[in-house]
Amino acid sequence: MGDPQAAAYKDWLHLNLFLPDEGIVALVNVSLHGPASDLRSRVVGVALAAGADGVWYGGIEITDFKSVTIESKGIYLQTVSLGATRTDDALLACIRFSGDGLTADIRANPCSQSFTHETRFGSGWIGWSAVPLLELDGSICIDNKIYSLSGAFAYHDHNWGRWFWGEDVAWEWGAFVLPDKTVAVFTRATNKAHRHLYPSHLVLVRGNSSYVFQPGQVNVSLNGRMRGVQRRLPGALATIHADRCHPDLPSVVRIRGESALASLQLEFVGNTAAQLIVAEPTRPGTAFINEIAGTCSLLAIVEGTQLAAQGSGIFEYVE
Amino acid sequence: MSNSSRHLSEWLRKLFSELQKYEPHRARFIARIAGDRIARVGLDDEFARITFKNEKLSVRKVPSLGRDDLPWGQTDTATVLALLSGYTALSDALAEGTLELQGSTEDVVRICHIIEVLVDASTRIPAMQQLSAELIDGWSPAPARQQLKMRSASKQQLRDAEKALLNRERL
Numbered sequence: 441m442g443d444p445q446a447a448a449y450k451d452w453l454h455l456n457l458f459l460p461d462e463g464i465v466a467l468v469n470v471s472l473h474g475p476a477s478d479l480r481s482r483v484v485g486v487a488l489a490a491g492a493d494g495v496w497y498g499g500i501e502i503t504d505f506k507s508v509t510i511e512s513k514g515i516y517l518q519t520v521s522l523g524a525t526r527t528d529d530a531l532l533a534c535i536r537f538s539g540d541g542l543t544a545d546i547r548a549n550p551c552s553q554s555f556t557h558e559t560r561f562g563s564g565w566i567g568w569s570a571v572p573l574l575e576l577d578g579s580i581c582i583d584n585k586i587y588s589l590s591g592a593f594a595y596h597d598h599n600w601g602r603w604f605w606g607e608d609v610a611w612e613w614g615a616f617v618l619p620d621k622t623v624a625v626f627t628r629a630t631n632k633a634h635r636h637l638y639p640s641h642l643v644l645v646r647g648n649s650s651y652v653f654q655p656g657q658v659n660v661s662l663n664g665r666m667r668g669v670q671r672r673l674p675g676a677l678a679t680i681h682a683d684r685c686h687p688d689l690p691s692v693v694r695i696r697g698e699s700a701l702a703s704l705q706l707e708f709v710g711n712t713a714a715q716l717i718v719a720e721p722t723r724p725g726t727a728f729i730n731e732i733a734g735t736c737s738l739l740a741i742v743e744g745t746q747l748a749a750q751g752s753g754i755f756e757y758v759e
Numbered sequence: 760m761s762n763s764s765r766h767l768s769e770w771l772r773k774l775f776s777e778l779q780k781y782e783p784h785r786a787r788f789i790a791r792i793a794g795d796r797i798a799r800v801g802l803d804d805e806f807a808r809i810t811f812k813n814e815k816l817s818v819r820k821v822p823s824l825g826r827d828d829l830p831w832g833q834t835d836t837a838t839v840l841a842l843l844s845g846y847t848a849l850s851d852a853l854a855e856g857t858l859e860l861q862g863s864t865e866d867v868v869r870i871c872h873i874i875e876v877l878v879d880a881s882t883r884i885p886a887m888q889q890l891s892a893e894l895i896d897g898w899s900p901a902p903a904r905q906q907l908k909m910r911s912a913s914k915q916q917l918r919d920a921e922k923a924l925l926n927r928e929r930l
Contacts (some may be wrong), residue, residue: 480883495908499844499900504885539900540844668917670911675845675884676891680875682849719882 445602446475447722448564453515453522455533455548456595457576458617460752461717462587463492463711465733466545466580467754468533470515470522473605474721476505480722483508485520486537489542489582490733494712496671497582498535498542527620531574531596544580547693548594551575553644555652559638561629562609564602565753571596572615572645573623593617595625604716606725608632612660614693616706616736616753620696621645624706627659632759642697646742653697664691666732669715677717681726684759689713689730693755706742707752711735730757767805768818770890774877775816777886785880786900789873798862799824801833830862832870837838837903845889852929856926 443449457464466489474481483505487499501519509516514523522533533546552573559566574596576589595615603609603625612634613627623645629638639655666689672678678685694710710732718727732755740747763771790811797810801824808819814916824831838857839845852858862865881887 479885495911502888541901541904625906642847671844671845671907672848675841675843675847676878678845679842679849680878685848685850721883723883724879 441728443475443602443631445564445757447478448602448604449475449481450566450603451471451582451600454597454599455522455531455546456548456615457489457580457589457592457752458594458752458754459580459587459589459592460617460735460750463569463735463752464580464582464587465490465752465754466542466544467731468520468522468535468544470520470752472505472510472515473718476510476723479504480721481505483510483515483567484718485515485517486716487520487537487542487544488671488673488714488731489580490670490712490714491582494670495583496712496714497537497540499537499540500673503672506682512651515693535580540591542581544589545578546580546589546594547577548574548596549577550596553650554649555643557641558601559602559629562603562607566599566601566629567683568627569598570625571619572625572643572650588718593621593623595623599696603721604725605720605727606723609636610753610758612662612729612757614708614753614755616708616738616751618736618738618749620646620749622738622747622749622751624695624704628660634757634759642695644697644702644740644742646747649742650664651664651699651702651742653699653702657698660695661694662690662692663694665689666691666710666713669730671700671711672715674717677719677726678715681717681728684715684728687715687728687730687757687759689732690755702740702742704738706736706738708736708755709734710755728759730759731755732757764768766820767800767802768807768820770894771800771809771818772816773890774887777890778877778880781884781886782880785876786855787814789876790816792869792872792876796866796869797829798866799829799831801831802839803835824849830860830866830870832858832860833884836894840898840900841903841906843891843895844900846900846907849868 455468470485485501531548535544554571573595576592578589608728616624628640640658642653642658644651665745691710695706711731711734716729736753793811808821
């Protein structure tokens with residue numbers, strides 16, 4: 441009420457799961473697009489999981505505000521839900537895309553500090569609060585095979601703000617999970633063509649310690665080209681945007697960070713990509729969120745200690 | 760049509776009427792794209808003849824796609840559902856022959872343009888999304904999912920064979 445930018449309202453909860461021993465990367469996302477007062481506004485729930493074979497299982501549910509339960513820390517659709525426990529000590533997620541080969545019951549317990557950032561974005565702004573590392577419990581069933589989540593890790597964030605899909609704004613974001621409770625998170629805003637690059641943000645989390653790299657301390661290069669996108673959702677929008685079925689996605693991402701306390705070199709190699717097509721519900725406009733799942737290797741020196749590790753990650757390239 | 764008692768012609772009328780109600784300027788735009796052309800469309804064993812008169816949609820049930828020169832498009836419910844659920848790309852449906860479009864280049868382009876306007880508008884019109892949800896309700900994606908896996912594996916085999924050939928020829 442009284443928000444002059446209400447038409448541009450966006451809000452979502454996001455969770456990535458990493459099972460490196462199985463070569464599995466998954467994502468769960470529940471989101472609100474547009475103000476609740478507008479009947480055209482949509483609630484979107486998506487859950488996807490990719491294995492080493494590169495096939496994406498899962499699906500998408502798009503519905504109206506009246507058909508879901510929305511709480512201050514959770515969004516609950518029929519096929520996918522994500523929200524905090526009542527005691528606020530963990531995240532719970534539920535996936536029921538059984539027809540699409542993906543179901544899961546997930547508990548994610550934070551084991552790192554969180555950080556929050558707000559910045560101007562397009563015609564409005566975006567807020568980002570992330571918990572880079574969570575320990576998982578529960579199970580996930582992919583194509584009739586059940587995997588325990590015990591010992592696996594996750595990344596979580598909450599994004600909110602005011603902008604319209606289709607504006608000349610986009611971003612690059614990645615979360616890379618490695619052994620010994622180590623995770624690197626990178627992001628930077630861009631324009632749609634990724635020619636205009638805004639300052640980069642990089643943080644390395646190791647257990648309870650976080651090492652933040654300032655924009656001038658980060659170098660990123662995108663290399664190679666992914667061989668197309670394996671799954672595009674929702675299908676109707678994929679059909680009328682056939683020109684975007686082979687986007688120019690990097691197959692290798694190299695990130696370097698250098699600060700007084702830490703230095704890192706991370707190389708991410710993409711294995712498979714899926715594309716989520718988001719349409720602005722109250723006016724024409726579309727964005728393409730490309731999710732690239734793959735493996736990563738890290739070389740770092742943290743407070744004098746050398747690290748060399750391999751893990752898995754996800755890189756998001758939005759157009 | 761599976762999952763529904765509506766005839767194809769009724770679906771088409773309903774889709775267009777929702778568009779007229781919520782984005783009438785786009786409905787008029789579709790009518791201008793179609794002009795005075797006539798087309799036939801088939802879904803499974805149901806067929807309809809479509810034309811516009813004074814920007815008003817006219818849809819009639821017909822027994823078949825006919826054998827004249829009118830442009831036509833045909834597919835089946837399984838392909839439509841696989842497209843809507845992201846298990847089949849439009850290019851794959853066309854290449855595999857599960858979706859066919861026949862007509863002059865201009866007719867086919869105009870048919871595709873109309874579909875594009877309809878689908879784009881549906882992202883802002885809940886009533887159109889509800890029609891799509893009714894179509895999908897009760898459908899099992901398992902066969903389409905299996906087909907996607909096989910198609911992906913087949914494409915990977917082709918890529919591997921191509922790479923092996925290039926390596927053999929030192930190219």
